[in-house]
Amino acid sequence: MLHFDLWKRVLIWALCGVGLLLALPNTFYTRVEQSNDARSVIESGMTTPELEAQAAKWPGFLPSSLVNLGLDLRGGAHLLAEVQVADVYESRMQAMWPEIRDVLRPERATIGTIRLQPSAPNALRIRISKPENMDRALELVRGLSRPIQSLSGTGSSDITVRGDSSDIIVTLSDAEKLASDDRTVKQALEIVRRRIDEVGTREPTIQRQGTDRILIQVPGIGSAAELKAIIGTTAQLTFRPVVGRGSSADDNPGLGNEILPSLDQEGVFYTVETAPVVTGDELVDAQPSFDQNGRPAVSFRFDTTGARKFGDYTRDNIGSPFAIVLDDEVISAPVIQSYIPGGSGIITGNFSVEESTNLAVLLRAGALPAGLEFLEERTIGPELGADSIEAGKVATGVAFAGVLVFMFLSYGLFGLFANIALILNIAMIFGMLSLIGATLTLPGIAGIVLTVGMAVDANVLIFERIREELKTAKGPARAIDLGYEKALSAILDANITTFITAVILFAIGSGPVRGFAITLGLGLLTSVFTAIYVTRLLIVMWFERRRPKTIEV
Amino acid sequence: MRLRLVPEQTSFDFFSRWKLWLGLSAVLMLVAFGSFMVRGLSYGIDFRGGTTIRTESTTAVDIGVYRDAITPLGLGDVVISEVFDPGFRDDQHVAMVRIQAQDEQESINADTIQSVEVALQSVLPDIKFVSVESVGPKVSGELVQTAVLAVVLAIGAVLIYIWLRFEWQFALGAVVALVHDVLLTIGIFSELQIKFDLAIIAALLTIVGYSLNDTVVVFDRVRENLRKYKKMPLKDILNLSINETLSRTLMTSVTTLLALIALFVLGGDVIRGFVFAMIWGVIVGTYSSIFVASAILLYLGVKRDWSKPDNTTGNQFANVDA
Numbered sequence: 001m002l003h004f005d006l007w008k009r010v011l012i013w014a015l016c017g018v019g020l021l022l023a024l025p026n027t028f029y030t031r032v033e034q035s036n037d038a039r040s041v042i043e044s045g046m047t048t049p050e051l052e053a054q055a056a057k058w059p060g061f062l063p064s065s066l067v068n069l070g071l072d073l074r075g076g077a078h079l080l081a082e083v084q085v086a087d088v089y090e091s092r093m094q095a096m097w098p099e100i101r102d103v104l105r106p107e108r109a110t111i112g113t114i115r116l117q118p119s120a121p122n123a124l125r126i127r128i129s130k131p132e133n134m135d136r137a138l139e140l141v142r143g144l145s146r147p148i149q150s151l152s153g154t155g156s157s158d159i160t161v162r163g164d165s166s167d168i169i170v171t172l173s174d175a176e177k178l179a180s181d182d183r184t185v186k187q188a189l190e191i192v193r194r195r196i197d198e199v200g201t202r203e204p205t206i207q208r209q210g211t212d213r214i215l216i217q218v219p220g221i222g223s224a225a226e227l228k229a230i231i232g233t234t235a236q237l238t239f240r241p242v243v244g245r246g247s248s249a250d251d252n253p254g255l256g257n258e259i260l261p262s263l264d265q266e267g268v269f270y271t272v273e274t275a276p277v278v279t280g281d282e283l284v285d286a287q288p289s290f291d292q293n294g295r296p297a298v299s300f301r302f303d304t305t306g307a308r309k310f311g312d313y314t315r316d317n318i319g320s321p322f323a324i325v326l327d328d329e330v331i332s333a334p335v336i337q338s339y340i341p342g343g344s345g346i347i348t349g350n351f352s353v354e355e356s357t358n359l360a361v362l363l364r365a366g367a368l369p370a371g372l373e374f375l376e377e378r379t380i381g382p383e384l385g386a387d388s389i390e391a392g393k394v395a396t397g398v399a400f401a402g403v404l405v406f407m408f409l410s411y412g413l414f415g416l417f418a419n420i421a422l423i424l425n426i427a428m429i430f431g432m433l434s435l436i437g438a439t440l441t442l443p444g445i446a447g448i449v450l451t452v453g454m455a456v457d458a459n460v461l462i463f464e465r466i467r468e469e470l471k472t473a474k475g476p477a478r479a480i481d482l483g484y485e486k487a488l489s490a491i492l493d494a495n496i497t498t499f500i501t502a503v504i505l506f507a508i509g510s511g512p513v514r515g516f517a518i519t520l521g522l523g524l525l526t527s528v529f530t531a532i533y534v535t536r537l538l539i540v541m542w543f544e545r546r547r548p549k550t551i552e553v
Numbered sequence: 554m555r556l557r558l559v560p561e562q563t564s565f566d567f568f569s570r571w572k573l574w575l576g577l578s579a580v581l582m583l584v585a586f587g588s589f590m591v592r593g594l595s596y597g598i599d600f601r602g603g604t605t606i607r608t609e610s611t612t613a614v615d616i617g618v619y620r621d622a623i624t625p626l627g628l629g630d631v632v633i634s635e636v637f638d639p640g641f642r643d644d645q646h647v648a649m650v651r652i653q654a655q656d657e658q659e660s661i662n663a664d665t666i667q668s669v670e671v672a673l674q675s676v677l678p679d680i681k682f683v684s685v686e687s688v689g690p691k692v693s694g695e696l697v698q699t700a701v702l703a704v705v706l707a708i709g710a711v712l713i714y715i716w717l718r719f720e721w722q723f724a725l726g727a728v729v730a731l732v733h734d735v736l737l738t739i740g741i742f743s744e745l746q747i748k749f750d751l752a753i754i755a756a757l758l759t760i761v762g763y764s765l766n767d768t769v770v771v772f773d774r775v776r777e778n779l780r781k782y783k784k785m786p787l788k789d790i791l792n793l794s795i796n797e798t799l800s801r802t803l804m805t806s807v808t809t810l811l812a813l814i815a816l817f818v819l820g821g822d823v824i825r826g827f828v829f830a831m832i833w834g835v836i837v838g839t840y841s842s843i844f845v846a847s848a849i850l851l852y853l854g855v856k857r858d859w860s861k862p863d864n865t866t867g868n869q870f871a872n873v874d875a
Contacts, residue, residue, distance in 0.1 A: 391821030453809030498762035
């Protein structure tokens with residue numbers, strides 16, 4: 001019969017209460033947002049009376065999680081970048097050359113002279129003049145390989161070495177490439193995060209996607225191009241000896257050297273050594289500043305090893321030019337005037353204040369281990385987002401009102417119960433969205449509207465069933481009981497199948513589609529809960545009080 | 554007084570011409586498929602790469618002016634269309650500019666977007682670019698794959714679930730109805746050349762969910778009646794079940810449509826295509842759960858001996874204590 005244990009009643013109302021409480025902050029969105037912002041600033045150690053006042057706008061004992069608004073509602077920029085993981089192979093191979101040379105040199109008697117040959121960028125090709133002793137040479141080079149630790153590749157080494165007539169060819173092994181790719185993407189992710197944090201935008205999303213991609217979403221930023229300027233630059237800073245200066249990119253630079261263009265002087269090219277003296281990795285700080293003539297510049301400081309190398313080099317090469325290279329472009333090539341022992345210096349060039357600030361940010365955050373290629377970019381203006389929210393609110397309101405009126409007209413008092421459940425249902429969706437920190441997108445709003453329409457389905461199933469049972473069953477209590485019992489399997493089957501599609505959407509969808517899947521899935525859960533428990537409890541409570549002899553559904 | 558969409562007791566004969574309905578659905582599916590093959594879908598940039606720029610200006614949109622500004626840039630296929638919405642302010646004139654993916658470019662070229670923006674700004678100084686979206690061909694290819702995968706997986710998962718909960722005939726009926734709904738939706742998108750993007754895939758999957766919802770409710774009643782009336786012919790059982798659930802079917806369709814129509818009219822132009830797909834899906838889905846799913850069931854026949862429910866108790870929720 002119509003029986004509900006007390007603990008069940010308490011639990012049901014408690015869940016509804018929690019749902020409402022969690023949803024509450026969203027009705028005061030801007031106020032709570034300001035309060036939350038102020039609180040996080042205060043937590044970081046700064047406090048002013050204004051901040052305190054802002055923080056006090058929302059009482060601390062209430063929940064303060066909000067539903068995140070997606071980029072399509074708030075405006076901002078979205079980028080999908082692919083990390084060019086193969087870039088790293090080249091520098092890895094270049095770094096191996098001195099090692100290989102050092103191990104082969106003492107054996108010159110058996111393998112003859114050794115010479116580096118031009119090759120694909122991800123391989124080293126070394127020619128020896130006595131190919132008959134190739135085996136010995138291969139053995140020596142293989143001795144340089146290091147075992148790598150990975151789940152699948154235990155026992156494999158980081159390089160593969162093979163002979164090709166008189167050449168030794170060294171490449172990274174496949175296992176090492178995989179491990180290297182993973183490291184590269186992780187590093188790139190970290191660098192991108194640091195750079196965006198340096199700029200200080202709020203709530204950016206920076207995620208790895210798949211094996212070699214990074215998804216970046218920054219709300220409130222004016223355009224994707226702006227974002228790309230910050231994260232797209234590799235910012236690999238190197239200091240290299242200058243061999244010569246010319247006006248053509250096609251001259252022969254000689255082995256171990258390369259020709260790089262000047263950053264700001266058209267038609268000027270520098271021949272520099274490929275191996276840097278010091279790199280940006282050895283920087284500990286970089287700040288925007290001004291040179292003695294008051295032009296924007298960037299001052300920097302090296303760590304101890306960097307400072308020593310820099311000091312030694314300047315001491316030994318007074319009077320020679322020295323190139324400061326950023327991403328294969330020469331920023332400037334000053335002549336070393338004196339020994340610079342302290343490990344700090346200043347980079348001048350034709351910078352604007354903004355450029356010098358950006359460069360300092362990039363140098364501080366560190367260089368990207370590999371280039372980024374942008375596969376997808378979206379900018380949504382804040383006005384469009386605001387329009388969408390407005391339209392979404394109005395539409396949801398109208399849809400909601402329409403369904404409420406329709407349900408009341410169709411089922412009278414029982415319709416009213418269903419309506420109370422529906423209102424609780426929507427509150428609970430928002431509560432759960434806030435709780436799990438989900439992002440509400442425009443399709444997400446559509447998901448909620450669809451839930452409004454479909455949430456009543458469970459109640460309709462039950463009420464229709466009660467109507468049927470009233471025709472045959474003995475008395476209203478029995479009819480209500482049977483109605484719930486018999487409608488249950490249809491309700492569960494229908495909702496589980498829809499839930500399956502929501503899960504699939506969530507699993508393989510991205511962005512807005514995922515937002516839709518979340519609201520649809522949560523909506524199904526809450527609507528089954530409210531239909532089976534809340535309306536039932538309401539009906540039972542009403543029934544216990546009135547004890548009607550007949551009911552009309 | 555109660556609002557009643559259908560009389561309390563109905564006894565429509567839904568299956569007097571079931572072969573005709575099934576035939577009609579088959580023809581419609583063929584037409585939809587033909588339209589898809591011949592006309593093709595009007596894919597958004599999600600699926601074929603390229604750039605869309607949404608512009609807003611206070612002067613009325615003159616497509617010719619936009620075109621004249623962009624054509625000299627030589628960007629290939631450029632589609633410019635005006636966007637209307639009752640929610641716009643009087644001086645809010647919105648247009649969409651779509652530029653095809655540029656040849657041999659995996660990533661996005663910022664210069665292309667910039668050159669279009671500059672060209673438009675030179676003829677319309679007050680123009681604003683409220684959204685700019687670019688998708689490279691590499692990503693769009695993958696998005697097509699995942700979209701197809703999503704639909705296939707969803708249908709497959711549902712097939713298995715219904716098979717477990719009912720019988721294979723039910724599962725097949727439900728899945729044919731789903732394919733019917735998805736095909737007809739794709740058909741109307743290709744026939745009306747409405748932009749087909751990632752959001753529409755979400756809509757398609759919701760249609761799958763909704764249509765199933767409907768089908769499962771009918772099937773659930775069929776199963777119940779099969780146990781109750783062991784001697785009644787299948788056709789009559791189907792008719793009885795559909796009549797018994799008719800009131801609920803229409804109630805739910807009406808409330809859902811009510812909500813969706815509100816969104817269609819008032820929700821803004823950005824999601825209108827998406828909502829249209831769902832409205833269409835609700836209508837087609839309601840139709841198909843009766844005239845396709847149940848008709849297939851009638852065609853295939855079902856196991857009539859449900860006297861030993863023990864075989865399936867593991868799959869029932871009968872012991873769930875609500």
